[in-house]
Amino acid sequence: MEFFIDASFRDRNAPLDEFQYPIHNSISSPAAQIAIHSPYIAASPYVSGVGLLGGKDYSIKIKEDEKHLLPPPYQTNCTDYMPAWRARGGIGPLNQIVNN
Numbered sequence: 001m002e003f004f005i006d007a008s009f010r011d012r013n014a015p016l017d018e019f020q021y022p023i024h025n026s027i028s029s030p031a032a033q034i035a036i037h038s039p040y041i042a043a044s045p046y047v048s049g050v051g052l053l054g055g056k057d058y059s060i061k062i063k064e065d066e067k068h069l070l071p072p073p074y075q076t077n078c079t080d081y082m083p084a085w086r087a088r089g090g091i092g093p094l095n096q097i098v099n100n
Helices: 082-087
Strands: 031-034 050-053
Touching: none
Parallel strands: none
Antiparallel strands: 031 050
């Protein structure tokens, strides 16, 4: 991921060796907050996310991890949440993390 924010408000046609003052002073450095999370959990990028500063390069790698558990009678501590979800009329969470 790469993003660049020009907060200097300078003349773009000016020579690079010419010293220029910004038109406005920025209160803080430009930044973005990002949070990568499960689609079943609402996460705040400010609480559980990471701040990315403007003008820097970032490399983010995302890997999906899927578990294939054995069906009963094996002891994998599996729970099928679909019957409970259907009993609620299709409303509410589908996983144990949000249910507890």
